[in-house]
Amino acid sequence: MIFCILLLASLPEPSGSEVNPATCRYPLGMHEGTIRDEDITASSQWYDSTGPQYARLQREEGDGAWCPAGLLQPEDVQFLQIDLHKLFFITLIGTQGRHARATGKEFARAYRIDYSRNGERWISWKDRQGRKVIQGNIDTYDVVLKDLRPPIIARFVRVIPVTELPMTVCMRVELYGCVWYDGLASYSIPEGGTIAAPGFPIVYLNDSTYDGYQERRHLYGGLGQLTDGVLGLDDFTQSHQYRVWPGYDYVGWKNESFSTGFVEMEFQFDRPRNFTSMKVHCNNMFSKGVKIFQKVECLFKPRLIADWEPEPVGVATVLDDKNPSARFVTVPLNQHVGKAVxxxxxxxxxxxxxxEISFQSDMESVNPILVTAATSTTDALETAYNVTEGSWETTSSVTSTWIGEKADDSNTSILVGCLVAIILLLLLIIIIILWKQYVQKRLEKAPRRILEEDATVRLSFYSYTIANNQTQIHQSNPTYERAFPLDLEYHQPTTLLHKLPELSQSAEDSVCSGDYAEPDLTKSTPHQGFQNNVPHYAETDIVHLQGVTGNNMYAVPALTVDSLTKKDISVGEFPRQQLRLKEKLGEGQFGEVHLCEADGLLEFLGVPSTEFTHQPVLVAVKMLRSDVNKTARNDFLKEIKIMSRLKNPNIIRLLGVCVHDDPLCMITEYMENGDLNQFLSQREIYSKFAISNNIPCVSYSNLLYMATQIASGMKYLASLNFVHRDLATRNCLVGNNYTIKIADFGMSRNLYSGDYYRIQGRAVLPIRWMAWESILLGKFTTASDVWAFGVTLWEMFILCKEQPYSLLSDEQVIENTGEFFRSQGRQIYLSQTPLCPNPVFDLMLKCWSRDIKDRPTFDMIHHFLLEQMESNI
Incomplete structure (x- = not known):
């Protein structure tokens, strides 16, 4: 069998792009040494012992790092260059300073990246907001990993340290990604269009990450969103990405802009290829005039300077007017050879x-069994080997000669035998898998895997340990492991695993208030809700409010609300005609949230008359649709009653209602500076550079002050046994002087739709902020709010520039909760951000403790943050 594998490995390797950025995260060889010393160069070096060959992550050779010569000036461009020898899809970069066994003190606080596919044209990487500078290290030892969003496709990479003041800089580096098997070096397409309809957001369908040239509304010589590995959603106005504009995932064109009735695209590759097929991911939202293409025709040429072949390869598609889902369309290319399509x-x-567009092809290679008589050097380089026919094909009728036919026949027989053996082995594996799934179905009635695809992933490149208040990063097992938290192979505790099919529904429907003890899974109590000795945590006396925008803000102990009517509402009826709509903040299943101006509100609230009393006040208005059922109306009135009970300076206040007529409305405070997520994402940390360039900024003291207020508000809710269930920066509003009030508008806003995950079409949950027991057991408590507070704190200290667990897909986030449950040391924690000091990060880690009894209370958190504020004065 080993001989079979070696023989198969000698064949030309097929190319299949469809690259997945979430799993394309292999180290490319700086640490391991597969990138050779001669492939690492630099613009300068201080000494021979700080040359570029020492810029290897987590290695301590020489003096411990690459250091450019002299003091680095703000205007200097010194670079470390890495030659990968072929195109790679690069998704991540890791950096370190010069530790040199605790004798070094130099590191790069910031850097940028240039890259090239041919070594001639260099491109500066920038993120989706157009920023080129990447935040680097805060010390000499710790590894800082940064995602490249968008990823880059390149052979050559330059890492360029950036500084605001003259200083000595040293760096160690690792690149992460995978081979770009597609081989596509550039594509040229018309510029995308724009959809602008009155009353709706503008939809931009341009290729926003394209790294080539633009001339006369045409894009040339680059790569962009059609090769970034991100597939668009069914609704083209929505996106996988975080905080981007509508239409971001697609490049789109309008029919009337093309007199020919078609869009023409040219693709150029790194070498001649034998093309099998092309896969095109298209939107089909026909209700908005969007359909997959009617047909496609493709031409080929073997060399860039040659003419296009006269006969196109074409295929007509089957149009679908019933299913609006986005889908792949596979176009057979019938083994045509070309370097351009x-x-x-x-x-x-x-x-x-x-x-997305990807090509499947056989990559060209020289086979020693064949001797080719080439008439010219150019033709010889363009020769293509046809694997399926076992012969050479050339664009200029170059003749081919077989040598050693008997040896070839022998190799062919061995190859066929190996293929048959491998096929039989695969069939046996498939039969075993199908039998295992059958047994699982019999055991579980309604089986469900956390992941929708049986994909093998490794959740983390690094594991984090805390020792002496220092975060240390250690590389974990480099092999990719299968990790299914609900897999039958995990037997502890058995009872929980056999009953988890109900958990996704439980996560939607069950809430609980108050602290609780760690469940004892060894005791058997009949009829506890979960069978097989697993206790049922959802209390029967809990009020479940649907609310306007989804599940309500707070889960609370049951109130006596069976006969709740309008007379139970403790706030006043505000005149509806005194509300002026300014902006729609969001909408949910049963209603909408609007930003309004309220005339005479201060008088209505009994504020003593001043010259400002008559000025309009900004408020948020939750409005229930008039056509909802009776249950939704009663839930809305219950939510009003609950909200009217909350009296705390750090909790959003219910100011008034409009319930005498439809639509029913509740009027709450709205803060001048919007939500905390948007507030922080538009700012940088306080520095002389930011001040001198008029960049809005916040200080470390500001962050501590705002975090303390959030803790204070949550401490108040916890004292009432109220459970928020959706604590995040998007649900905190910011007023003047950095005042904070906790709210619940996040779920209703399209801007944050990517923060919520829909489980089997039912529950919509903020899984990246949720504790493991909330996802797996449907258990929501004050302790799960503490977990969410830790994530919220992490958001604040990264200035909301990144979504929590941004390296993981939603399915992998859920899978990671299973690792917390099993507690075998394989779970991933959010990493310490450059702005976050060790004491605050230690607090976050305590909030994410596996055992609930180990998490701090909000009273303890509030006290700790107050001490941090005092010590920072």
């Missing part, structure tokens, strides 16, 4: 939108 996509409706 020209495809014409014909419109089937008003719009055509594409999010």
């Amino acid at each position: 020209l495809c014409r996509f014909y419109f089937a409706d008003t719009w055509m939108m594409i999010s």
